Amino acid sequence: MERKTAWEIYNEEQLAELEKLNQEYRYFLDHGKTERECIDTIVNTISAEGYQELESLVESGARLQKGDKVYSVWMNKSIAMFQIGEKPITEGFNILGAHIDSPRIDVKQNPLYEDGGMAYFDTHYYGGVKKYQWAAIPLALHGVVVKKDQTVVEINIGENEDDPVFFISDLLIHLAGEQMKKVASKVIEGEDLDLIIGSKPLHINKEEKDKETDPDKKEVKDAVKAGVLDILKKAYDIEEEDFISAELEIVPAGNAREAGFDRSMILGYGQDDRVCAFTSMRAMLDMGVTERTLCCILVDKEEVGSIGATGMKSRFFENAVAELLNLNGEYSELNLRRCLAHSCMLSSDVSAGFDPSYASCFEKKNAAFMGKGMVFNKFTGSGGKSGSNDANAEYVAHLRKIMDDKGIVWQTAELGKVDVGGGGTIAYILAEYGMNVIDSGVPVLNMHAPWEATSKADVYETYRGYKVFAEGAAM
16 A cells, blocks of 8 residues: 655645644754653643643642643653543543653763773663764763752753763774674674763862872872863762762764755654654643543653663553542542553554665565654564554554544554564553553654654654544544
8 A cells, every 4th residue: 555645735834833843843852862851841841831740739639620731750750641531531541652761871870980091981871772873973961960968960061062072982994904894783892882071181280289298199190080070070069979879871962953955854862752752742732622531651761671660661650540530539449440441542652764775674565654644553573573562453443544534644564574673662561451552653764873863744744643543532
């Protein structure tokens, strides 16, 4: 089945709306390069749209009414948003669920060292990356340092034009004969992804040196490292031991950009899966009161298996739903189970865009094409659909109808040829409650690379499709 290109159907008004949405999306990417930054950006956005914090409503004992907008944040890395519908909550939600973590490089807990006259941060990469892609590009440092007194120091260095940037070195081609013979996974080893952060020794003026009687203090050991620590102390009041309780993430420096002569694409870091997180949030914000209660879940840790207190496998979402039912005077274990089982969900995650340069990895009849709209993946996983949700045919048919009735441009896809590779999403985790779930999102080129590419048309159609789902899904 040949699918039409979304660009061919737009009028001037739709093109203007498409550009406005994508401008907002680029802002979201630029201001949400970590999970914490995403949550800050999201909370600022939804608070301005009338959303109230669930925990404060629980404390006040307020009862929820039709149209009320509520959110709950967990550990500053995951969020659940709800808009109360006309029907009882026990009849289920329409859920848009995405993840806000992206592949990156993390700073270790004991990271700072000096070697060969340069200072480094020792690192550990996060998620599935081609390690060689992270060398010899400008990098930024984002995150928090939490001191023993619980003071939180926010770090964001490398994004402003007058900021310094950081980098991971690569071997010059003139000496790389042996390196070039290695398989790609070994060209740069994980332990070699250390960040260069300085090369200037700590300066001690001559007068102070001459006055010093202790010979050990006349010459500073690891003077470049000492110089970096001196800067961090003066700028942030950080000691070396404070790195033990820090979460610092290394990401590509620079803003998301329009790509192509025709400016038809977005090139930027973290689009897997922040493109689906943004479109899910924006779709929900642009909805009026609906029959079913709407929910948007944006979670952490998908890239490493959805584990931990902030991943989809935690009880965070279930607990938030329980509190919601309790506020409505409807809580019981049975009502909680009924609510979740009767829900419909789009696991909002990206799909691999067909890349003609690597066509042998795709099966074209079942591939997602850039510019041909939002993608439905009936199943993900690998090999024999291992780790997949595999949506019911009845649910797929239901979604076909509501999308076609509203003129949404959509396509179906698998993640590459059978046995070539594979991947997973949060879909199977929510499906364990018995609800209908299918993966749906935006096709991406360069997935998991420092700079990923999406089509503006696909971003727009996915946003439109999420709105249609939120309003019309009911099984």
